[in-house]
Amino acid sequence: MRTPIVAANWKMHKTAGEAVGYFRRLLELVAPQPKVELVVFPPATLLSLAKKHLEGSPIGWGAQNAYPEPQGAFTGEVSVVQVADLGARYLICGHSERRHIFGEGDELIGRKVRAALDTGLVPILCVGELLEERQAGRAWEVVERQLSTALADVFLPSPERLVVAYEPVWAIGTGVPARPEDAQGMAARIRKWLEGRFGKPGRAIRIQYGGSVKPENAREFLGLPDIDGALVGGASLDPDKFWAIAQAALT
């Protein structure tokens, strides 16, 4: 049984005051024991506020990015240990904006995945192809390369310790989501690959879809057999919309 996981990736949005308003509203909306796991990813500067307001609630929080070394001379970076120290449970690894704006490659992303696991964080490994790669029929080839490099040398103690997010790059922030049948097809291939890599328990690893998910289309994705949740950007900035998406996972 895979519990759905719906995550809010705020990206580089919100001040402290806005974050507090968001946390208060989301706490009002969320039932005491929702059957869906909710995770908020504020910018690193707001993680301590997430801890202050969300600790003890059913809402988890995580970091959008972290450097894989525990400490050291890495000006401007925040380490996996530092985000774990603020109560983060999840770490997004290899988001397409990290790959394509900041030039992160599969090797570095793999180091982040391993460092997250070593630190007790649960990595959400993002994979997904560019539009030209899909048009050239290379979508699976690209996703498979991203999976096999990032998950090389990974020891996974249990399937709950990893989440994979399939986010086709062309669907992120564009308002144009993937077709549900394409998202399902890719998720099924990812699940099969995870089983090959980690054995039967690999089938229990949760797979999210991300890319222009909104309250109006969430049900189309969250009802698919191999999609266990969503990684939401734009629509997650409003707590009411985020909660509406999460509720789609329950119906």
Ligand code: PGA
């Ligand atoms: P979007 O972003 O929902 O705004 O398309 C998704 C993501 O970047 O994870």
